[in-house]
Amino acid sequence: LIVARSIVTLTTDFGLSDHYVGVMKGVILNTNPEVDLIDICHEVRPYDLLDGAFAIAHAYRYFPPRTIHMVIVDPGVGSARRPLLVSADNHYFIAPDNGVLSLVYARAEDLTVRHITSSHYFLEPVSQTFHGRDIFAPCAGWLSRHVEPEKFGDPIADFIRFTAPQPKKVNDRLLKGVVLRVDRYGSLMTNLTPADVPELFTENPPAFKIIVGKSEVTRIKGNYSQGAPGEVFAILGSSGYLEISANRGSAAQTLAVGKGAEVGVVLT
Amino acid sequence: LIVARSIVTLTTDFGLSDHYVGVMKGVILNTNPEVDLIDICHEVRPYDLLDGAFAIAHAYRYFPPRTIHMVIVDPGVGSARRPLLVSADNHYFIAPDNGVLSLVYARAEDLTVRHITSSHYFLEPVSQTFHGRDIFAPCAGWLSRHVEPEKFGDPIADFIRFTAPQPKKVNDRLLKGVVLRVDRYGSLMTNLTPADVPELFTENPPAFKIIVGKSEVTRIKGNYSQGAPGEVFAILGSSGYLEISANRGSAAQTLAVGKGAEVGVVLT
Amino acid sequence: LIVARSIVTLTTDFGLSDHYVGVMKGVILNTNPEVDLIDICHEVRPYDLLDGAFAIAHAYRYFPPRTIHMVIVDPGVGSARRPLLVSADNHYFIAPDNGVLSLVYARAEDLTVRHITSSHYFLEPVSQTFHGRDIFAPCAGWLSRHVEPEKFGDPIADFIRFTAPQPKKVNDRLLKGVVLRVDRYGSLMTNLTPADVPELFTENPPAFKIIVGKSEVTRIKGNYSQGAPGEVFAILGSSGYLEISANRGSAAQTLAVGKGAEVGVVLT
Secondary structure, three states: OOOOOEEEEEEEOOOOOOOHHHHHHHHHHHHOOOEEEEEEEOOOOOOOHHHHHHHHHHHHHHOOOOOEEEEEOOOOOOOOOOEEEEEEOOEEEEEEOOOOOHHHHHHOOOEEEEEOOOHHHOOOOOOOOOHHHHHHHHHHHHHHOOOOHHHOOOEOOOOOOOOOOOOEEOOOOEEEEEEEEEOOOOOEEEOOOOOOOHHHHOOOOOOEEEEEOOEEEOOEEOOHHHOOEOOEEEEEOOOOOEEEEEEOEOHHHHHOOOOOOEEEEEEO | OOOOOEEEEEEEOOOOOOOHHHHHHHHHHHHOOOEEEEEEEOOOOOOOHHHHHHHHHHHHHHOOOOOEEEEEOOOOOOOOOOEEEEEEOOEEEEEEOOOOOHHHHHHOOOEEEEEOOOHHHOOOOOOOOOHHHHHHHHHHHHHHOOOOHHHOOOEOOOOOOOOOOOOEEOOOOEEEEEEEEEOOOOOEEEOOOOOOOHHHHOOOOOOEEEEEOOEEEOOEEOOHHHOOEOOEEEEEOOOOOEEEEEEOEOHHHHHOOOOOOEEEEEEO | OOOOOEEEEEEEOOOOOOOHHHHHHHHHHHHOOOEEEEEEEOOOOOOOHHHHHHHHHHHHHHOOOOOEEEEEOOOOOOOOOOEEEEEEOOEEEEEEOOOOOHHHHHHOOOEEEEEOOOHHHOOOOOOOOOHHHHHHHHHHHHHHOOOOHHHOOOEOOOOOOOOOOOOEEEEOOEEEEEEEEEOOOOOEEEOOOOOOOHHHHOOOOOOEEEEEOOEEEOOEEOOHHHOOEOOEEEEEOOOOOEEEEEEOEOHHHHHOOOOOOEEEEEEO
16 A cells, blocks of 8 residues: 655745745654655745735645645744644645635635644744744644644634735726736736626627726737737636736736736726 | 656746746646656746747756656647647657747657647646646646556647757858857856867867957856956856856856857857 | 655755756656655855855754755866765765855764765766766765765865854954845844843843944844834844844845845943
């Protein structure tokens, strides 16, 4: 009988220019050398809980059941904020209780949130500045060795959760959203989904304009290469959100627009 | 009997600031949890097929036989461009049919290029914007589970291939090349090889000058530390090309020259 | 009997924009496909031996015993500088003999430094520009297959080591240190430890000022979130050094100070 190795993913705002991610991996491997460590993203914007919430929410479902996801965006490290072990739809999450798992909670049908209190799993002495190393990584390691979740602490109901920015219907013709992220290609991911503006996603969409920064976008495309070179257009992005993109170019640069910019959709 | 785990490498222009690479890894692991995932490079210049072609061509031969190499630089995602499964000299490649494997084709002695048509391996629904996740990753996963290549689709002969920029012999004394890449150290990798200018690589090379930007390089060194601090010189780089480098410094910065710059070699 | 896979870590100044790290991993896997490859850091400042020395010294102890650590910051590649295989406190290190392991040597209680001379382990032909690929990676691969250290070469005593910058006691009230690193969050890691200024780390520290750049820092905090937004303060960092940090902000940016800046601690 060969049992598959446990998988632990890592999502952090640590960046890759320091040794911090490597140290956490060392701690996990020191607890369980037979684990597969997979980076989801370490370039979450520093201290940005919503950015971290999006990264993990868009990624975790693609992993096998029982994957353990460490999500360490932790500006409150060393304070009273609690460490959590979350079971959600047959995935595990280890993260600080600061809302960084909010979008996981929002999608989960089966959810248990535990306050990790079993300090005998921690790396001693526990620092006040790097719980990723001293608390979260060793807990991930022990969980990957099939220690049962209930051994880490009791369920809680008052965990912190926030809501992602929601589109606002100003009137029958105007919907206002926001740019949530800009990706490497300069695509602007908005908080608008097909459910918010179903008209845009019909086969023959009505005339519309999307106002972003000082520009108007009036075309929607099915794929990037349908755009003329340099043309900026709307498209359904791979995470299920309306995106403003360009073919072989950066919409963010062309429109001089970034994260947090307002996006107005006008059906004309 | 312990069979070695399959290896899947990833070469993309996705960068590391988003969750895209992590998502692809999740999909592969969800198909085959017993696979080793190795990043070759995710910083291929966005949409730059030649840059991607160089990254994979310079790396794949160092991996064990039967390694599966995913190469996703895919500006035509969602269009009619075909997904490919390529067998070349006992390595496998999974990539879009846009020429990004051209330099693999050029070196392969034993080559079979298949058009992947077996859509039952794909992740449903297939998006029009992220075939790395929906088509290429699951196919890599199934291939890593030893599904036979012929199960994915039939061989084709009209796959797209391009030629890398070739040096031009202007006259007996002047050869013109180009800077193909600038690496992290600021070394300028040209498209010139010892076969193009064998004189430079003899034990006592004749007098020469290499004109790059507004500067002339007149020395060739065997290793970096032979250069004086700040001196810019020619050297045989580790990928087999003539490079313009500096000892503990950046030739690109010193010469104010980048990718695409012309390189003239004059034997005086 | 299932034997755990060997672990090889990588710490380099190669960056992630090229294929160099991927190539080294291919070479290791080609020697031993059953190895786990873990990145510690590839963003060591180019050619900066002290920066590399800190990265590996702060990380290696967290890994399991018998981990093999490749540390490739190698401006002297191709010259007469020797390749080393080091055994230190039940960890292995493979690195050039240029001092990049100095801080490992400084901490090791049990130390053997070998000059790797067994060239039959090397990848032929050995280039003069990429020993990471041609010498260090294959040696790491063979060592991970449990080839005994003594097979690689004989112990030496004249290996190169340097001392990290030490704090200077100017007088009873003034201690001078230096900023060794700036991390992703903009925290300034100094070379001062609690042993150098024990007063700061008592429960009721005396009045003090830390002079960095043109600013004075007069508070010490137990964790980041104790600081007011924008406030710059001192804190005991996770690697055991005094750091100058900010809560959800960058001390480096706020103080306009970087690596190498002088840090004066004045007890008033």
